[in-house]
Amino acid sequence: MTNSPIYVTRPVLPSLSEILPFLERIWGSRILTNSGPLLQQFEANLASYLGVEHLTVVCNASLGLVLALRLYGITGEVITSPFSFVATCHAIRWAGAKPVFADIDPHTLNLDPAAVEAAITPQTQAIMAVHCYGVPCDTEGLADVARRHGLRLIYDAAHAFGVRKGGQPVVAQGDLSVISFHATKVFNCFEGGAIVAPDLETKQALDRLANYGIVDEVTITDVGLNTKMSELHAAVGLALLPRMNEIIAARDDIANRYWQALAQIPGIHCLCPPGQPGHNSYAFPIRVGQDYQLSRDGLYNKLREHGIHARRYFYPLISDLPAYRDLPSARPEGLAFARPAAEEILCLPLYPDLPAADQDRIIDIISRPC
Structure with missing residues (x-):
């Protein structure tokens, strides 16, 4: 073999000249995390790019999926795809719920709504579907199943950055969608992710869960986690998003x-x-x-x-x-x-x-x- 290796993917990076102004702002403010000014700017710019109103940026998509399940108190059965990265099921387990596999559509390789419906039991509380390779799920079919059975519908949209279906952002489907900004993804912040929320109240609840459940200095209302994104990672996202x-x-x-x-x-x-x-x-x-x-x-x-x-x-x-x-x-x-x-x-x-x-x-x- 005489040629250099070719890997399945290679992360896109902003140029050093693009990232430097953001680093200077971090060094000037000494604000490194806890929803700093760059993170707030990144959330706003990202929501605008994706065409959604509300989202919560997190440190990675795996914890984003855990927060999504925790937000709705899902501890029963969650129907999901066996054809995904293991993080999908691990998140269900870490949230204290129970994964149940259903078969996929042979063409899209996404969850088949008919198979999902056949897997529903009295213990089923949610569906966690995956937009595999960024190809949208049968969102209408899954929404119909979820509505008729009173289930939450959460999308693992790790691959679906910027994807639209019928002109609308696919990440706006379901109760919540979780996007990944891992280094291997279409858009990356080295590490990171976001949870797309349907309204401001849900976003604020996710923000609290992402910061230990803290409301203010003396008030903690939820058993939350630390899933905040740092200012450094937000800087990478801000520099790369325009491209x-x-x-x-x-x-x-x-x-x-x-x-x-x-x-x-x-x-x-x-x-x-x-x-x-x-x-x-x-x-x-x-x-x-x-x-x-x-x-x-x-x-x-x-x-x-x-x-x-x-x-x-x-x-x-x-x-x-x-x-x-x-x-x-x-x-x-x-x-x-x-x-x-x-x-x-x-x-x-x-x-x-x-x-x-x-x-x-x-x-x-x-x-x-x-």
């Missing part, structure tokens, strides 16, 4: 190039068609079918031999992990679509400054693997 339209456009270009090159290869099934209005091209997932020359793991290893670090994302299913595989809902026969998806999925490298020559290397190997 997001061009960043997403660059991701779209790379996704389109993959699609044009790979969509006609037998056995390679591209899941996220480019050019969809409101999509963010968070990832470029493919399914490696039986009519391809290699198995999914065979292609994964072939790419690794050439220094290309694709990712089997999400594999294994959360329901196959030791912490969850003993749950009744983890039985394979109940996850007829999730299981083959996990066995066939492969996400290809995608980031805004992926060089064309590196993308050509990836495409050539997939086109001629043997």
